Amino acid sequence: MITQRIDPLHSRKEAAMARVLPRSRVFLKTESLMFSFALLGTAACSSGVVVPPEGSLLTRSWGGTHIGITFTESGGAIEYDCARGTINEPVRIGSNGSFVASGFHFRGHGGPVRINEISDSVTARYSGTVHNNVMSILVRLPADSLGPYSLVQDASPRVFRCL
Structure with missing residues (x-):
């Protein structure tokens, strides 16, 4: 029978990472989502429809x-x-x-x-x-x-x- 030695410090690190990692993933997802919306908003504001002036010649x-x-x-x-x-x-x-x-x-x-x-x-x-x-x-x-x-x-x- 093989026994596994449990390192209390290692277990505490894993527990801490388990608590922090989901939050950081949520933060990263939220941050990238906010960036995407900001980029889309900027593009929408700056890329309005441009219509040639009335009476201009089509060439x-x-x-x-x-x-x-x-x-x-x-x-x-x-x-x-x-x-x-x-x-x-x-x-x-x-x-x-x-x-x-x-x-x-x-x-x-x-x-x-x-x-x-x-x-x-x-x-x-x-x-x-x-x-x-x-x-x-x-x-x-x-x-x-x-x-x-x-x-x-x-x-x-x-x-x-x-x-």
């Missing part, structure tokens, strides 16, 4: 999943999966970061584009909003709607071509 490149748009002073060019579009007027920001523009939507097809091929086009109405560097856009066609799409300013589009 630059915007990219998202299945869509990419390049805006110019005279309009814009849009790339989709198996399609493309044009915006035939300058796009100005309205109230609350909203915009509306007219143009055309050209349906694509697989295979090569033939010489002198006339693209299948329909009128399109592009409407959306811009907040911070994120755009949401909806494309309305005569018989259909595309989107809404989400794009990020200066991001590369992820467009898949027809084969």
Whole structure:
């Protein structure tokens, strides 16, 4: 039979640690929780929604999943999966970061584009909003709607071509 010698000092240390350790864990959890809330509060206060000034011209490149748009002073060019579009007027920001523009939507097809091929086009109405560097856009066609799409300013589009 093996007997274990009990060290009274060792037992007292364990007992003291058992009393202190749960409190320190609670303190650390509370402290880190308070820090997290403080960080979130600071982020919420400093990261308000930024809307471009009303009347400002929408420019630059915007990219998202299945869509990419390049805006110019005279309009814009849009790339989709198996399609493309044009915006035939300058796009100005309205109230609350909203915009509306007219143009055309050209349906694509697989295979090569033939010489002198006339693209299948329909009128399109592009409407959306811009907040911070994120755009949401909806494309309305005569018989259909595309989107809404989400794009990020200066991001590369992820467009898949027809084969």
